[in-house]
Amino acid sequence: MSEALLREYRVCEEIGRGRFGAVSLFQSLDPTRPGSFAVKSISKASVSGDDLDSQCLLSEPKILSLLSPHPNIVQIYDVYEDSTHLHMVLDLCNGPDLHQLLVNAGRPFSESEAAPLFAQLMRAVAHCHRHGVAHRDIKPDNILFDPTGRLKLADFGSADTFSAGPLSGLVGTPYYVAPEVVAGRAYGEKVDVWSAGVVLYMMLAGFPPFYGETAVEIFNAVLRANLRFPVRTFGSVSPAAKDLLRRMLCKDISRRLSAEQALRNPWTASGGVVDNDKNDPT
Known part of the structure; x- marks a missing residue:
């Protein structure tokens, strides 16, 4: 996992999993922005190639940044990348959908x-x-x-x-x-x-x-x-x-x-x- 991500956040537990990766609960280590966040980690291996899914998933951080902040859209706060995954720090919405x-x-x-x-x-x-x-x-x-x-x-x-x-x-x-x-x-x-x-x-x-x-x-x-x-x-x-x-x-x-x-x-x-x-x- 990204060293930069782990310097800023503490991983707590996995709270969801999908076709392209997992969503985990992270706790902020930054005293100026305390609280819990969801981190969506997208496996690069699962979206490699030129297929439509790959193109869309890799553009998701850019689209969320364009739309944030809005009270009724999950907000993106940070994006981290390592050799295997793209990690997006998002609003935590851990109740029932x-x-x-x-x-x-x-x-x-x-x-x-x-x-x-x-x-x-x-x-x-x-x-x-x-x-x-x-x-x-x-x-x-x-x-x-x-x-x-x-x-x-x-x-x-x-x-x-x-x-x-x-x-x-x-x-x-x-x-x-x-x-x-x-x-x-x-x-x-x-x-x-x-x-x-x-x-x-x-x-x-x-x-x-x-x-x-x-x-x-x-x-x-x-x-x-x-x-x-x-x-x-x-x-x-x-x-x-x-x-x-x-x-x-x-x-x-x-x-x-x-x-x-x-x-x-x-x-x-x-x-x-x-x-x-x-x-x-x-």
Whole structure:
């Protein structure tokens, strides 16, 4: 491990592991910046070559530095490199992620529970897009919470910049990936809006809007984009929430909301407290 890293931080324990490395709890040895941090260590051997994963992972520190600081995005503090690994010192978010919160709840979230979380997520996404960054892997597992309970969008290992032109490549997680990505077309930042719409649907329903038994079946369902609101689950969900979902999970990219528009949507802005007496075409 990097000698410079170990001069500044004390390693405590491993708290997570992924395809490209581990995340560990570190304690700062700098009295001017005390506290605990997460250190994400990326194995260079696992990302060697010219594949898309390698390019994105090695650019993650640069992208996080571009986006930091933001209250709803995991902040990067330091980057260290040794012969085998790249180490990023990040905000510590060691509580349950959004996926775990949904599992622990054992039920869908109410609108008043979901809306404040969704607003924080869209603030993060809008900030990314203002800086020319598409996250490309928004899902509950990558939505973390700091010790104060503040939402933090994390894991920018699939992120890329779109300011120089459209993006390409099948990147993301099957349930959450946008149809234009599955179709193999060039795409832009609105893929994140689609993914965030799936996250909102998951919070309100407890299951994804497009599903299948295999990745191929899921992708086919995403391509069809046949959005439904089962009465048993959505009978008590407001027309305003369903309207927002329709506008985010819209296959026509030109009609899909931007992140800023989703953030300013009345349902989001009201904290999920809306007039349920509006006519609902569902």
